[in-house]
Amino acid sequence: MANHAVGIVGATGAVGAELMSVLADLKYPVGSLHLFASERSAGKTTTTPFGEKTIEVFSVEAAQKCDVVFLAVSGEFAKEYGPKIAEKALVIDNSSAFRLDDAVPLVIPEINPETAKGKKLIANPNCTTAILAVALWPLHKAFGVKKVIVSSYQATSGAGIEGMNELLTESRKVLDGQPADHKVFAHPIAFNLIPHIDTFQPNGYTREEMKVTWETRKIFGAPDMPISCTAVRVPTLRVHSEAVTIETEKPITVAAARAAIAAAPGVKLFDDPDNKVYPMPINATQQHDCNVGRIRQSLIFGDHGIDFFVAGDQLLKGAALNAVQIAQLFV
């Protein structure tokens, strides 16, 4: 196995840092690691699992010299530079820029790895979508998912290091009796909830909510699957949780759903209510698998539906882990 020259663009962000850890954790064959960031950070050195590295100023030419380049930057940046880098290197883009582009595969390796074959530019899904999809897929394969209703409980890490810091700073202020100001989020997040992530669309859903619909359909190859989401930011640090109700084509039982989840890659059955075992941010944080539990027969769809709860690390399966798993398809 030839070692790869690996580039990370946006190396100083939350996803950038996780990418380095995951590359090491998964023993990705990193021959050399090139960290790119803005001019502000260039020249600084940073400690990585692959030794001390100096941050380089990004250029298309420098990125093209890598075998694989992870983009952990804005959609605009990805749109401008992604295709150019992909003329020479494999590019895995964490932004939403290409996710719905018919020419670009949107890949979760446990679900649709075949769509990545022969491609040089690959989109990494939205975090809420990835965590939902990896839990939903084994159920879809076994029982045929007909309807999906999701309510999310999304961590501040979805807005990067700045989001997490805003929660911590605000929490301290509130505890000290000071007013919580805010910059990253639309409202104060400490001890609050904000049912508003990304911009509002003409249909009243946020873009985050519609990403769950649009992207899950594309990943599943199910362009008409009815999927709805209410996306809510909650005062947690780095795990997205989701309460999910599904209707299925075939009858489904709790036992059969548990068996399907237990046998599937990327998810871990965390479902022992008598012993207070169910998915939570504290047990999903920094875990590669998404925890699935609270599986119960639907009170709405009867023997053709279940409810479940899933919690997955937004920075891992929701971002860096899935990206590195995509790159592994090419190793």
Place this chain on the structure above:
Amino acid sequence: MANHAVGIVGATGAVGAELMSVLADLKYPVGSLHLFASERSAGKTTTTPFGEKTIEVFSVEAAQKCDVVFLAVSGEFAKEYGPKIAEKALVIDNSSAFRLDDAVPLVIPEINPETAKGKKLIANPNCTTAILAVALWPLHKAFGVKKVIVSSYQATSGAGIEGMNELLTESRKVLDGQPADHKVFAHPIAFNLIPHIDTFQPNGYTREEMKVTWETRKIFGAPDMPISCTAVRVPTLRVHSEAVTIETEKPITVAAARAAIAAAPGVKLFDDPDNKVYPMPINATQQHDCNVGRIRQSLIFGDHGIDFFVAGDQLLKGAALNAVQIAQLFV
């Protein structure tokens, strides 16, 4: 209007304190106020909107001398003493002891005030149920609700002052880099979520989740309405929020749903996404009305369904306010 002798049993708890404020806010005709608590608190004085009061040891005889007695105590206590007090006084019980008892009305004054008529013992609904029901009722009247799917975001106030204090104490510890221990909740709640409120039932739902189903059906007089809930404790202080998906008998539009909510008592339309106006704990805290917003056409049920988000003060409409509103039916 004759002034009432008003008793509060459990006067030192979170709901007890709110009951006094609400009695004052609603200008309830309080002739005298009698605060009952355990022997531990008896003899202490406390400041109320009705002057300094000395806390009395509870006895059935003392409570029976009141015109109306609010029980803000455990279900066991209510079960033992509620019917006895109700031989003489009007009793409004905040516990779950009698909520599903066919002989006891379960009342939300905006919905089913007629069921209270001539009764001496009346049950106050579960907090999550009350906040859901007051928003759902105008939609049910206008469009006929066929299916209800709820995911809750429940504040620590649901576990009383102890719950709120546990969140604050734990948050401080986590921010100081110490481990968060916990006593009130099953797991640490600071910067976490716990999809477990009240005990697990044989069907895998928690009792809290089933209360939403059972109690809403009783209040609506709709014993077979399909209603399901996922109840999740979140690190907020005193407002319960709920993401709700409904299917309706008649076609429904966003505009018609907004109009129905805007015209209904007990709820306030908080639905102007362009100006970042939607229900949140910070705008529903200490408000009598429950805020309803994020109304949008269902992606699942099309023109026969909507999604919405509701946030209501768990200690007010979810407890003390509704209880006093029940008592007002008898003034």
